[in-house]
Amino acid sequence: MSELDRLRHAMRATERPDAVLDLTTVMREGRRLRTRRRVAGAGAASLATGLAAVVVVVAVGASGPGDPAPTEHPPPVAVAPPSVGVSPWAEKSLGSTPPPTVGRDEPPPKPLGQIVDSGVRHGAERRVYYFVPVSVPGEPEVSIGLAAGRQAPDGSLSTDILVNDVEGSDRSAGFHQIGYDERFAAPVPTFGYFVGPAKRIIGTVDGRQVDARVAPWSGDKQVLIFWFDPARLTPGERLDGIIARDASGRRL
């Protein structure tokens, strides 16, 4: 028997057919999740429950029918000023998922501090990152979220992805939620922010180290915005690890 055959055999032989999950709990939590999605879908303030972080994907070229099904995200639990074409939550899972709704009357995002230009271009548009105010019920220390957006030549902004904490503090030391591309027409380079005296952010994927580009946030010098060059890290590709180093090279 080859090692691969042995592996296949071992994976099947160790199955536990008696594994039973508490379906009552599953269905109760599922109903709650469904309710939160509906609330969020109606554009109301959403509910915060025990999730560490959230990614809110806002429209702009999100997948339509026929797209493969990539990721599942927690429901949205924060409310941020939306941009043109807003889908208030992030789930995008099956090919049959309808495109996000488009709200043409939504106001544009209002960045906090300066917008960071990534240097990445999508035609005439620039890929930019900026913080926006968010509000999470019961979480007074979460007030900002990091958005990946595009800036048109006339300066107008449209947000593609917003990531924010949903519990704790948005300024706690260390990494916060990382934003991954959701197969937009304009791919979103992987991005996030780190709180602390970091000078370098290094991601690992497939055993390969990739340095992120970084820029301090004008609103708080302890906050370092980072993103990965799409030529070095394919947008949407999951990192296997990420570390931060200070000016002396010490790992934080």
Place this chain on the structure above:
Amino acid sequence: MARGDADFVEFARAASARLVHAAFLMTGDHHQAEDAAQTALVRTYASWSRIHDDDAYGYARRTLVNHLVDGWRRPMREYPTDAVPEQRRGDVADDVATRRWLITILGALSPRERAIVVLRYYFDLPEAQVARELSVSVGTVKSTSSRALEKLRTAAPRTADEEARR
């Protein structure tokens, strides 16, 4: 119970064991595996009205794998209770040895490699589908799979030696 709910319960009972086991293969931790499988089923149930006529199992599997892959910082570790599960067949000692070997082998792989190995060789998905489900290229699946199998070949003799010394 509504008809949709009855369908879901039937589906969940049929799918639970494989989802839990797949999660165990990816994490090496029974508790974490059950939590992950439960999360996948919660999200599946939340979307049940639009997926139950489609590929519900595929949806649950994708949700499970993405949920685990997103937790890439978690280290692989063997769950220390050493509780021997109910055995369906064969010699208990053999089964325990098989489980130990499997955990050691998978523990030598990175999270991404484990995910690809589980999707390719436990779920028997073709490379293209694995690539879609993990949002990576087919080339990445091939190279990662190849690297994982090389580690497997390297680790296997060592593991056998260790077993022989027990």
